[in-house]
Amino acid sequence: MQINHDTKAALDSVVDLLNAGPQDLAELRSFVARHGITSVVPRERDVAAVRSVRERFGQVFDAESTAEAARLINELVAEAGTTPQLSAHDGYDWHVHYFAPGASVAENLAADGAMALAFLLVAGERDRLRRCQAPDCGHAFVDLSRNRSRRYCDGRTCGNRLHVAAYRARRRGAETEAEAAGPAAKV
Numbered sequence: 001m002q003i004n005h006d007t008k009a010a011l012d013s014v015v016d017l018l019n020a021g022p023q024d025l026a027e028l029r030s031f032v033a034r035h036g037i038t039s040v041v042p043r044e045r046d047v048a049a050v051r052s053v054r055e056r057f058g059q060v061f062d063a064e065s066t067a068e069a070a071r072l073i074n075e076l077v078a079e080a081g082t083t084p085q086l087s088a089h090d091g092y093d094w095h096v097h098y099f100a101p102g103a104s105v106a107e108n109l110a111a112d113g114a115m116a117l118a119f120l121l122v123a124g125e126r127d128r129l130r131r132c133q134a135p136d137c138g139h140a141f142v143d144l145s146r147n148r149s150r151r152y153c154d155g156r157t158c159g160n161r162l163h164v165a166a167y168r169a170r171r172r173g174a175e176t177e178a179e180a181a182g183p184a185a186k187v
Helices: 005-020 025-034 044-061 066-079 105-122 155-181
Strands: 085-087 095-097 129-131 140-142
Touching: 005 025, 005 044, 005 095, 005 105, 005 140, 025 044, 044 066, 044 105, 044 129, 044 140, 066 105
Parallel strands: none
Antiparallel strands: 085 095, 129 140
16 A cells, blocks of 8 residues: 555554544643644643544544544544645655644644545545554554565564464473473483
8 A cells, every 4th residue: 555655644643543542732842842743732631632533533543434434533633623734844745634724723623634544545545544453552553565564563573572482382291292202202
């Protein structure tokens, strides 16, 4: 699946918001800076609004059906007052931003993030919206792998940890079998 830079950036923002959403103004400012959202100045009142958007994005990821996900996305887009604007900035060619000029942080995230999620639904790719399969994780991610085989939010942490645990369990099982077989099996 090919997606443009802004759609990828919006999806990354949605995932980061879901997995490590800002809890206070300092974290919100850090989030805005990390994602290069230059059109807004976060204020204290934005923290609660962004938390609400975060919860609603979580509902989209956890939706039972595409119809439910579409309904949730439509609500987000409508409430954000989406106003598509052509923009060229930061070395990127013309592309579309969906938030209205003067939008708050939450409206910005809701509009751009919901439209990025909408593009996945329209392309028949809702199954790319996933939760990490590590039993103690559950972080959200968008599987953009070619064969849609990604199972973990981060292969270096969750995936590797589970693979190492499975390897150690297999080794313990093999050692237990060897001990049960007795000394003749070791010769």
